[in-house]
Amino acid sequence: MNSDFLPTAKPMARLIEELHRLPGVGPKSAQRLAYHLLSASEEQARALAEAIVALKEKIILCSSCQNITETTPCSICQDQRRDRSLICVVERPMEILALERTRGYKGLYHVLHGAISPMDGVGPEDLKVRELLARLQDNKVHEIILATNPNLEGEATTMYLQRLITPMGIRVTRLARGLPFGSDLEYADEVTLTRALEGRQEV
């Protein structure tokens, strides 16, 4: 969208154009948001602007786990109560939030920032694989939990990492494949059901 063609004041046109670039924001939503911000209070508008600037200025990647953080090493990597012999490998930072909500995991993390996808030309060198291998050099890690997404790219990433890490004498595990809580068995696909049967447990 070119702001020169919008018959409105220049600053308004510029904001509409910037908002329009965000994912899922069409031209109409961009206009509505811009007019909303115009009528919002001075503080509200300033808070939003400052939050956006702070995001870009203050967020860095943790030198150890590659998670997004303000300080490096990040708060999880610094926490002395966490088990340093255990690393859980995830594709994206958001997945750490999901795992932390379980309150059941006390080890460290490693964020790959993607998954191997040969068709999109994404290989191991585009991910934080080298950084992961570097963390395993000091023999303190006893187990790697591969928590990639349960899809083809995630499985490919898991198989690739397993091939690299197993020869180092470290235990490599992956999250169980099973049925999501609150769902229906009849809609489960064959891969999930096969894996769920393989991994069945005594009750």
Added chain:
Amino acid sequence: MSIPRLYNTEAIVLRKLELGEADSILTLYTPHQGKIKAVAKGIRKAKSKIGGHAELLVHSQMLLARAKSLDTITQSQTIDSFIGLRNDLWATSSALYVAELVDRFTEESEESQPVFRLLLETLRRLCNARHKELALRYFEVHLFRLLGYQPELHQCVACHTSLRPSSCYFTPDGGGVLCSNCRHRNLVVCPLSLNALKVFRFIQAQPFAEVDRLKVGPSLAGELKQVMRRYIRYLLERELKCAGWLDRLERESPVSG
């Protein structure tokens, strides 16, 4: 009579692109419409009913709803998820290579039941064939036959005389083989051993069950692969993304294909 809004089709998922928060655009290969693109809503949520039934390289029975631009997948039931592929990185990557070839070489909405059957059979072979590398070569040779790119392997493409049983030269832009007298007629040639020529002819003429019984050593398998790669590179005018990845896997830990 109006066209019904919902329709049933078998489909194999070739590609998946993320769309918005939880949706995906899938590239499907179907027996009656050829390659189509369709939206799968909410497919990336853990509790999606379509989820694993429309994952990459799954053969499913789907119900689609027609829409102005992209049709929507409303139901999906797996027919075969090729589980044998999914525990082996090389087999998974080879299957992606096959899917990429079909995606690159076909146009949308061009029906081809033979291509659909070849794709389905190849995915099955990558699960359980004895010689999985040969399953890839068989797929390439027959895909080209079905799409009209079958290379000439019985007579010289320049002088049209029958080839004598000796080494010859493969020319991608000539679409076949040159005899040793005509090799200088074309600048882009690669040498083709007599054994490689024989294997290619055998693949063209015989069913896969016969091809799978061949004994092909690593150097001959490598030559067959390189010849096909050059031909594909010439036809597409680009490198297949999965090809580089397969080569890398083979370099890092050689497979017995």
